[in-house]
Amino acid sequence: MFRMFFVLLVFSTGGGILISKIDNNILIGNISESLWNITQNQCICEMIQSNGIISTLNYFSTNQTCQLFYTNDSSILVESNLNSSLIFTNQSAIFIAQNQITSTTITSSSTSTTTTTTSTTTTVCSQPTWSQTATTIFGSSAGASGSTLSLLYEPIGMYYDDPNNMLIVADSKNQRILRFSLDNPPSVATVIAGSNGYGCNMNQFEAPDGIGVDSSGQLYVTDYFCSQVVRFPSNSNSTTSGTRLGSVALPTLISINQLTNDTYVVSNNDNAVYKFVGGSGSAVVTAGGNGNGTALNQLLGAVGVYYDYLYTNSLYVADSGNNRVMKYPSGSTSATYGTVVAGGNGAGSGGHQLNDPRSIVVDSNGTLYIADSNNNRIQRWLQNTSNGTTIVGGTLGTASNQLYFPETVLFDKYNNLLVSDRYNNRIQMFNLTTC
Numbered sequence: 001m002f003r004m005f006f007v008l009l010v011f012s013t014g015g016g017i018l019i020s021k022i023d024n025n026i027l028i029g030n031i032s033e034s035l036w037n038i039t040q041n042q043c044i045c046e047m048i049q050s051n052g053i054i055s056t057l058n059y060f061s062t063n064q065t066c067q068l069f070y071t072n073d074s075s076i077l078v079e080s081n082l083n084s085s086l087i088f089t090n091q092s093a094i095f096i097a098q099n100q101i102t103s104t105t106i107t108s109s110s111t112s113t114t115t116t117t118t119s120t121t122t123t124v125c126s127q128p129t130w131s132q133t134a135t136t137i138f139g140s141s142a143g144a145s146g147s148t149l150s151l152l153y154e155p156i157g158m159y160y161d162d163p164n165n166m167l168i169v170a171d172s173k174n175q176r177i178l179r180f181s182l183d184n185p186p187s188v189a190t191v192i193a194g195s196n197g198y199g200c201n202m203n204q205f206e207a208p209d210g211i212g213v214d215s216s217g218q219l220y221v222t223d224y225f226c227s228q229v230v231r232f233p234s235n236s237n238s239t240t241s242g243t244r245l246g247s248v249a250l251p252t253l254i255s256i257n258q259l260t261n262d263t264y265v266v267s268n269n270d271n272a273v274y275k276f277v278g279g280s281g282s283a284v285v286t287a288g289g290n291g292n293g294t295a296l297n298q299l300l301g302a303v304g305v306y307y308d309y310l311y312t313n314s315l316y317v318a319d320s321g322n323n324r325v326m327k328y329p330s331g332s333t334s335a336t337y338g339t340v341v342a343g344g345n346g347a348g349s350g351g352h353q354l355n356d357p358r359s360i361v362v363d364s365n366g367t368l369y370i371a372d373s374n375n376n377r378i379q380r381w382l383q384n385t386s387n388g389t390t391i392v393g394g395t396l397g398t399a400s401n402q403l404y405f406p407e408t409v410l411f412d413k414y415n416n417l418l419v420s421d422r423y424n425n426r427i428q429m430f431n432l433t434t435c
């Protein structure tokens with residue numbers, strides 16, 4: 001996930017390209033020969049000097065695209081390589097998911113460039129595939145539950161902390177939130193909330209379910225049985241008491257728009273998705289809320305929510321009881337009729353069906369990745385298609401190619417697929433194998 005920082009460094013490459021900030025504009029070049037001159041709110045420029053080459057990433061908030069290019073004394077090259085890994089100031093490594101040089105030698109500011117980089121949690125390569133066997137990165141690979149700091153008991157919600165390559169997991173039946181590093185798995189976790197027995201006090205949980213983290217690092221946890229959403233400060237630990245963001249009846253997953261702080265929470269009870277506008281105040285219905293049913297303004301036992309603020313600016317809901325995924329435009333209300341973007345053909349295991357879908361993530365191409373929980377598989381649906389395909393899983397079991405009720409699906413910064421394998425009490429990583 002991109003951090004929205006305007007970190008500007010000035011480099012001088014011995015008479016070569018100069019990158020600097022002048023007033024509110026970012027200039028690449030020098031005063032007499034400007035190669036790039038864009039306003040600050042169009043672009044985030046971050047850069048690193050490595051092997052004599054300056055690499056920069058520009059993120060354009062206007063169209064949510066990126067340009068990667070590097071400069072030498074005479075050229076600006078736009079490039080992406082399969083294994084490129086660049087460390088940016090105040091930003092994590094970026095995985096470059098294509099393998100081609102798209103453009104060379106840009107000598108004027110009018111030349112257009114090609115978008116080549118991925119943000120995390122998304123995939124832009126055209127034919128990504130993942131290993132069919134997973135590595136257990138946390139918990140017991142054999143599926144055993146436990147309460148030590150290396151075991152889990154029914155993990156549900158997850159949040160990937162890209163800058164630190166850490167995963168945060170709602171370890172639901174241990175009533176705690178764990179965080180652990182993905183750098184050298186398996187690692188030992190730290191408790192960052194809860195682990196103070198079963199209850200609804202502000203340092204306790206009964207059934208922590210969904211996890212969100214906002215742009216300032218605050219942690220949001222939905223507690224299903226306590227029917228509340230609790231917010232914890234960044235750097236919380238098991239002694240920290242949170243504050244109640246609000247009441248939501250039987251809340252499940254949560255999703256935060258990092259640009260606006262709008263916080264979306266599913267009420268499994270109310271067949272509705274609520275929005276805390278700007279992350280505060282009282283919740284308003286943003287999808288469903290019209291009783292249970294199959295109409296396009298209704299939900300039935302919905303569980304998952306994903307607000308895609310990066311690419312499609314839309315709200316996606318895993319409408320579990322209707323075995324479908326719904327999509328709503330930004331700004332939707334209880335009066336909005338959504339569209340079915342996956343499933344909706346009854347519970348089943350056909351390519352056109354889902355069976356109790358629980359979570360969704362969307363990539364830069366609008367492709368959906370769905371934890372199809374009762375089918376023990378992860379499905380991919382390209383935009384505007386009537387069928388999905390299985391990318392991992394498909395049978396119930398504890399083997400490394402099997403799952404047992406996958407709850408949350410997401411991607412790390414290398415586009416490896418992470419799955420909370422609930423009833424196997426483990427977190428599985430399916431590595432990206434081809435792009």
Ligand SMILES: *[C@@H]1O[C@H](CO)[C@@H](O)[C@H](O)[C@H]1NC(C)=O
Binds near residue numbers: 032033
């Ligand atoms: C700016 O670039 C031009 C063309 O490359 C060069 O002639 C000039 O010396 C540069 N000016 C500075 C201040 O570096």
Ligand SMILES: *[C@@H]1O[C@H](CO)[C@@H](O)[C@H](O)[C@H]1NC(C)=O
Binds near residue numbers: 022027031034037
């Ligand atoms: C960059 O663009 C801004 C606005 O278009 C302009 O005012 C400014 O003079 C330009 N700066 C340079 C160094 O070209």
Ligand SMILES: *[C@@H]1O[C@H](CO)[C@@H](O)[C@H](O)[C@H]1NC(C)=O
Binds near residue numbers: 042
């Ligand atoms: C995104 O916006 C930037 C700045 O306006 C522009 O230079 C770039 O070409 C755009 N990218 C795409 C893919 O439209």
Ligand SMILES: *[C@@H]1O[C@H](CO)[C@@H](O)[C@H](O)[C@H]1NC(C)=O
Binds near residue numbers: 072073077
């Ligand atoms: C800069 O890059 C261009 C394009 O790859 C190359 O032709 C040129 O030799 C490079 N210049 C230097 C000084 O490395």
Ligand SMILES: *[C@@H]1O[C@H](CO)[C@@H](O)[C@H](O)[C@H]1NC(C)=O
Binds near residue numbers: 082083099
């Ligand atoms: C990328 O890295 C993998 C593993 O280190 C290696 O097998 C592969 O050849 C590399 N690909 C390229 C294009 O360098």
Ligand SMILES: *[C@@H]1O[C@H](CO)[C@@H](O)[C@H](O)[C@H]1NC(C)=O
Binds near residue numbers: 005007089
């Ligand atoms: C970037 O990181 C450095 C070193 O950790 C820190 O001092 C600086 O405040 C950070 N800048 C921003 C904008 O976060």
Ligand SMILES: *[C@@H]1O[C@H](CO)[C@@H](O)[C@H](O)[C@H]1NC(C)=O
Binds near residue numbers: 124127384
């Ligand atoms: C994007 O999706 C379309 C179908 O909707 C597909 O043909 C295309 O290959 C996809 N592109 C990428 C980069 O995934």
Ligand SMILES: *[C@@H]1O[C@H](CO)[C@@H](O)[C@H](O)[C@H]1NC(C)=O
Binds near residue numbers: 236239240
């Ligand atoms: C938990 O956080 C509090 C407040 O930041 C701190 O005082 C305390 O030492 C921390 N406890 C542990 C065990 O890290």
Ligand SMILES: *[C@@H]1O[C@H](CO)[C@@H](O)[C@H](O)[C@H]1NC(C)=O
Binds near residue numbers: 215216259260261
């Ligand atoms: C979101 O919240 C953070 C801290 O809670 C704040 O720093 C930031 O300005 C907020 N962003 C918006 C768009 O309100």
Ligand SMILES: *[C@@H]1O[C@H](CO)[C@@H](O)[C@H](O)[C@H]1NC(C)=O
Binds near residue numbers: 291301
């Ligand atoms: C749907 O709503 C009706 C009326 O509130 C209720 O009686 C019924 O149990 C609900 N069905 C499901 C599957 O939630």
Ligand SMILES: *[C@@H]1O[C@H](CO)[C@@H](O)[C@H](O)[C@H]1NC(C)=O
Binds near residue numbers: 386
């Ligand atoms: C979609 O899946 C159904 C059931 O598996 C199958 O009969 C149908 O041929 C598939 N359609 C396409 C376009 O693949």
Ligand SMILES: *[C@@H]1O[C@H](CO)[C@@H](O)[C@H](O)[C@H]1NC(C)=O
Binds near residue numbers: 135414431
């Ligand atoms: C999966 O990818 C991670 C991150 O790139 C790497 O550390 C790990 O070794 C890979 N695992 C396998 C089994 O290839």
